[in-house]
Amino acid sequence: MYVILVYDIEEKRVAKMLKLCRRYLNWIQNSVFEGEITDVKLKELIHEARKIMDKEADSLIVFKSRQAKWLEKMVIGKEKNELDNIL
Amino acid sequence: MRKSYYLFNPGRLSRKDNTLKFTPLDEDGNEGTPKYIPIESVDNLYTFGSLDANSAMYNFLGKEQVSVHFFDYYEHYTGSFMPKDYLLAGKMLIAQSEAYSNKKKRKQIAQKLVDGAAFNMLKNLRYYNNRDKDTLTQIERIEALMLRIPFAEDIETLMGIEGNIRMSYYAAFNVIINDFEMGNRSKQPPGNEVNAMVSFVNSMCYTLSLDMIYHTQLNPTISFLHQPGERRYSLALDIAEIFKPLLADRLIFSLLNRKQVQQTDFDNRLNSCLLKDSGRKTVVKAWDEKLNETIKHRSLGRSVSYKHLVKLECYKLSKHILGIEEYKPFRAWW
Numbered sequence: 001m002y003v004i005l006v007y008d009i010e011e012k013r014v015a016k017m018l019k020l021c022r023r024y025l026n027w028i029q030n031s032v033f034e035g036e037i038t039d040v041k042l043k044e045l046i047h048e049a050r051k052i053m054d055k056e057a058d059s060l061i062v063f064k065s066r067q068a069k070w071l072e073k074m075v076i077g078k079e080k081n082e083l084d085n086i087l
Numbered sequence: 088m089r090k091s092y093y094l095f096n097p098g099r100l101s102r103k104d105n106t107l108k109f110t111p112l113d114e115d116g117n118e119g120t121p122k123y124i125p126i127e128s129v130d131n132l133y134t135f136g137s138l139d140a141n142s143a144m145y146n147f148l149g150k151e152q153v154s155v156h157f158f159d160y161y162e163h164y165t166g167s168f169m170p171k172d173y174l175l176a177g178k179m180l181i182a183q184s185e186a187y188s189n190k191k192k193r194k195q196i197a198q199k200l201v202d203g204a205a206f207n208m209l210k211n212l213r214y215y216n217n218r219d220k221d222t223l224t225q226i227e228r229i230e231a232l233m234l235r236i237p238f239a240e241d242i243e244t245l246m247g248i249e250g251n252i253r254m255s256y257y258a259a260f261n262v263i264i265n266d267f268e269m270g271n272r273s274k275q276p277p278g279n280e281v282n283a284m285v286s287f288v289n290s291m292c293y294t295l296s297l298d299m300i301y302h303t304q305l306n307p308t309i310s311f312l313h314q315p316g317e318r319r320y321s322l323a324l325d326i327a328e329i330f331k332p333l334l335a336d337r338l339i340f341s342l343l344n345r346k347q348v349q350q351t352d353f354d355n356r357l358n359s360c361l362l363k364d365s366g367r368k369t370v371v372k373a374w375d376e377k378l379n380e381t382i383k384h385r386s387l388g389r390s391v392s393y394k395h396l397v398k399l400e401c402y403k404l405s406k407h408i409l410g411i412e413e414y415k416p417f418r419a420w421w
Contacts, residue, residue: 022125024128
């Protein structure tokens with residue numbers, strides 16, 4: 001499954017969230033990640049995220065799509081991080 | 088789905104916040120913007136450029152079951168960092184050694200490997216023969232040689248037959264490939280463009296086999312067709328033999344004939360010919376896409392990637408060695 005994950009988290013917890021998400025997905029913009037992930041891995045990620053978040057103040061949204069090819073992506077302006085497995 | 092990452096840029100790979108951080112370096116040694124590689128998505132790493140790293144990174148990779156394969160400046164495979172074996176099985180090792188030391192058993196497996204490889208080579212030649220490339224002489228020659236496989240008395244004869252098959256097969260490369268001449272197979276260093284491609288893609292194929300063997304209980308040092316030498320994972324050579332025609336050679340044909348790789352992608356120096364970085368990147372990209380391509384598997388009844396096909400081959404071989412099911416080499420059916 002291919003997902004886009006965005007979060008809005010209070011400043012003191014945001015660094016933790018960033019570090020967590022970097023392990024599972026590719027960073028593309030501030031508070032935005034995307035990448036290929038399995039069901040189990042996503043559950044794992046959400047479970048960990050819950051521990052960090054304050055339910056009253058923070059939010060995290062995951063957009064799922066079956067495959068990357070069903071996702072049309074447009075970048076306007078500077079692409080902050082190109083995704084490639086050939087570095 | 089985990090994927091392979093290919094590192095061409097020189098740089099520093101480090102462990103940071105429990106994931107990987109890659110800081111590219113330019114020619115003057117200045118650091119570029121770091122890129123984070125999500126560790127949970129990494130299957131293995133291939134490094135072509137020079138890589139700085141420390142043991143903390145390797146400890147971490149070991150824990151995450153990620154292996155790193157190294158290639159030198161001349162595109163040779165130089166070695167791998169493998170996390171400690173996690174599928175240890177004494178029973179398997181004993182059975183594998185037994186299958187090796189029993190002459191009859193070893194010959195039987197070796198024959199199947201040669202047969203499978205030859206069959207897949209023929210598939211390629213027939214395919215091109217139907218497309219206005221006259222490879223009939225080579226086809227007939229290989230067919231004649233294949234008949235001798237069941238009667239080979241020992242491994243040496245078998246290796247001889249295999250060598251002859253491969254020679255006829257390589258002769259057909261000149262017919263199949265449009266703008267380049269292969270001539271004789273030359274390595275260390277490769278003498279011309281086609282040889283450079285063959286060497287490079289073959290080493291990728293070898294590494295792939297090794298990687299798949301690692302994920303089974305087979306021991307990569309005990310081989311059947313190739314002599315189990317020292318300091319070499321010779322079982323990977325055995326497995327690669329079957330898949331080279333299908334994965335490596337077809338890729339070479341299409342890259343060269345579609346002009347995706349051209350004269351300018353090669354570097355001719357000092358009687359040798361090597362791929363430039365640009366060419367290498369094109370090849371690696373195509374190779375990676377090829378491995379993730381899927382086909383409908385006949386007996387499994389579901390789609391599997393080419394990469395997984397290699398792993399299935401290892402499973403079949405282990406089943407044969409343990410006496411569960413007779414090994415049938417993979418034969419391309421399309």
